[in-house]
Amino acid sequence: MKDNSQRFVAQHVAGIPRSGIRDFFSIAAEMKDAISLGIGEPDFVTPWHIREAAIYALEKGKTSYTDNRGLLALRREISKYVEKRFEVSYSPETEILVGVGVSENIDLALRALLNPGDKVLYHEPCYVSYSPSVALAFGEAIAVPTFAKDNFAITPEALINAWQPGCKILMLNFPTNPTGGTVDKKALEKIAAFVVEKDMVVISDEIYSELTFEGEHTSIASMPGMRERTILLHGFSKAFAMTGFRIGYACAPAAIIEAMMKIHQYCMMCAPILSQEAAIEALRNGESAMLEMREQYHRRRDYVVARFNELGLPCHLPRGSFYAFPDISSAGLSSMEFATRVIHEAKVAMVPGTAFGPSGAGFVRAAFSTSYENLIEATERLGRWLDKNRK
Amino acid sequence: MNSVLQLIMEGESLTTAQMAEVLKISHEEVEKQLAQLKEQGKVLGWRPILNPDMDENSVRAVIEVKISPEREGGFDRLAQRISQFEQVENCYLMSGGYDLLLFVRAQNLRKVAAFVYERLATIGGVVSTSTHFILRPYKEQGFLLSGQQGNPDKPMISA
Numbered sequence: 001m002k003d004n005s006q007r008f009v010a011q012h013v014a015g016i017p018r019s020g021i022r023d024f025f026s027i028a029a030e031m032k033d034a035i036s037l038g039i040g041e042p043d044f045v046t047p048w049h050i051r052e053a054a055i056y057a058l059e060k061g062k063t064s065y066t067d068n069r070g071l072l073a074l075r076r077e078i079s080k081y082v083e084k085r086f087e088v089s090y091s092p093e094t095e096i097l098v099g100v101g102v103s104e105n106i107d108l109a110l111r112a113l114l115n116p117g118d119k120v121l122y123h124e125p126c127y128v129s130y131s132p133s134v135a136l137a138f139g140e141a142i143a144v145p146t147f148a149k150d151n152f153a154i155t156p157e158a159l160i161n162a163w164q165p166g167c168k169i170l171m172l173n174f175p176t177n178p179t180g181g182t183v184d185k186k187a188l189e190k191i192a193a194f195v196v197e198k199d200m201v202v203i204s205d206e207i208y209s210e211l212t213f214e215g216e217h218t219s220i221a222s223m224p225g226m227r228e229r230t231i232l233l234h235g236f237s238k239a240f241a242m243t244g245f246r247i248g249y250a251c252a253p254a255a256i257i258e259a260m261m262k263i264h265q266y267c268m269m270c271a272p273i274l275s276q277e278a279a280i281e282a283l284r285n286g287e288s289a290m291l292e293m294r295e296q297y298h299r300r301r302d303y304v305v306a307r308f309n310e311l312g313l314p315c316h317l318p319r320g321s322f323y324a325f326p327d328i329s330s331a332g333l334s335s336m337e338f339a340t341r342v343i344h345e346a347k348v349a350m351v352p353g354t355a356f357g358p359s360g361a362g363f364v365r366a367a368f369s370t371s372y373e374n375l376i377e378a379t380e381r382l383g384r385w386l387d388k389n390r391k
Numbered sequence: 392m393n394s395v396l397q398l399i400m401e402g403e404s405l406t407t408a409q410m411a412e413v414l415k416i417s418h419e420e421v422e423k424q425l426a427q428l429k430e431q432g433k434v435l436g437w438r439p440i441l442n443p444d445m446d447e448n449s450v451r452a453v454i455e456v457k458i459s460p461e462r463e464g465g466f467d468r469l470a471q472r473i474s475q476f477e478q479v480e481n482c483y484l485m486s487g488g489y490d491l492l493l494f495v496r497a498q499n500l501r502k503v504a505a506f507v508y509e510r511l512a513t514i515g516g517v518v519s520t521s522t523h524f525i526l527r528p529y530k531e532q533g534f535l536l537s538g539q540q541g542n543p544d545k546p547m548i549s550a
Contacts, residue, residue, distance in 0.1 A: 376409055
């Protein structure tokens with residue numbers, strides 16, 4: 001029987017294009033023997049002491065719901081951690097919400113703030129969910145392109161140019177997935193001043209902040225006038241290698257947290273208690289393992305970026321995250337063609353830059369969260385393929 | 392710790408040429424650092440870590456040894472003498488209920504036993520021995536033997 005159920009799907013959902021990463025996912029799934037530089041997560045398994053804390057919680061029968069906002073013990077640890085790392089303080093009782101990853105918190109923040117038709121500025125290339133999440137919240141997403149020459153930082157000038165009446169929110173994600181871009185403090189100050197001038201709110205996804213290799217990470221929430229208009233989003237997936245635990249949090253002024261919490265309590269109830277218990281352990285005792293992982297990413301980055309440049313694929317030096325974003329335009333192919341041919345012919349999986357928005361055209365994302373052995377072999381394969389195919 | 396040693400301690404098996412590439416130093420520099428490590432005595436030698444589960448031609452035992460200390464040198468002379476036996480893989484002076492702890496390997500159970508009563512127990516100064524055979528290894532020098540860690544079904548591509 002023919003499936004006619006498409007007609008039941010809501011228009012605004014049907015209107016969202018399928019993620020570019022999904023298309024590529026099905027191609028990659030058939031290529032079992034390829035080396036993957038395509039994963040958006042750490043290659044490390046969660047440190048044992050954190051896994052053990054989750055097992056212990058299970059043994060003790062901690063299998064119930066928690067407070068909608070998350071366990072108070074966890075919110076207290078988050079408050080301490082955020083104050084130490086980002087230099088902004090939030091009340092564990094009223095200004096912190098624990099959710100199912102940063103992804104859920106992005107959705108909550110947008111739904112809590114947007115009236116239909118409100119405009120949201122975001123920089124691109126960016127994480128795949130930003131623009132669709134805005135559309136799902138009945139907002140209008142406006143991309144601010146970023147460029148390799150600026151190391152994929154958003155410039156105050158580009159932001160000012162892109163602004164138009166009706167812009168309520170600015171979404172930031174530095175260090176950035178997929179480019180590893182960061183913004184220096186001076187530029188961030190100008191951006192903050194502009195946001196204050198236009199009375200906008202910032203949703204700042206700082207999930208990669210611990211993986212900053214050069215200089216200090218500065219949160220926009222810590223800048224003058226910003227705490228009252230910033231939703232700081234953070235989580236455990238990247239820094240503590242806890243992607244599968246699905247746990248993250250939002251810090252913001254009480255009225256905004258309360259609004260986000262209303263949505264969260266009706267759609268999610270609370271984050272899984274075992275993940276919350278594991279997160280407490282991560283914050284209490286996870287720093288040394290985290291720093292060790294960062295050190296390894298740092299050295300892998302230096303290696304892989306140098307290799308891409310040697311191969312004639314110009315690559316800026318990502319100052320954070322575990323992604324390199326080389327320019328592949330010299331191969332004379334589109335991002336999608338390049339990534340598809342390279343996975344089939346060279347057996348190396350990378351994600352086409354266009355999966356992260358139109359301004360990713362001409363680039364691919366190569367995650368260096370994998371072993372040296374893989375990085376060496378992958379870049380060798382790529383080199384041989386380029387020799388054969390580049391005119 | 393020098394950079395070559397740090398890289399090796401991460402546990403990946405890279406050739407010296409690959410190490411040079413990763414560390415962005417010359418092949419000669421890698422060789423030089425390796426030679427230095429041996430010269431300084433920081434690295435005693437290089438050998439692979441074998442999976443004891445795959446080794447069907449030897450048994451291992453742990454032996455607790457009580458010895459009487461001597462006026463000159465305390466436990467040193469006897470400990471060094473016992474360490475000389477090729478069956479002894481590790482030898483440590485311990486605090487607590489006995490003095491030396493030995494890790495011993497031999498072809499079979501009978502040969503370990505023979506080592507204990509013919510060689511070890513007969514040394515003047517050895518007061519008593521207590522031998523424990525190793526039945527099954529679970530972790531060997533930092534490597535878990537219980538199979539793969541992590542998720543084999545992890546997708547090759549994710550956002």
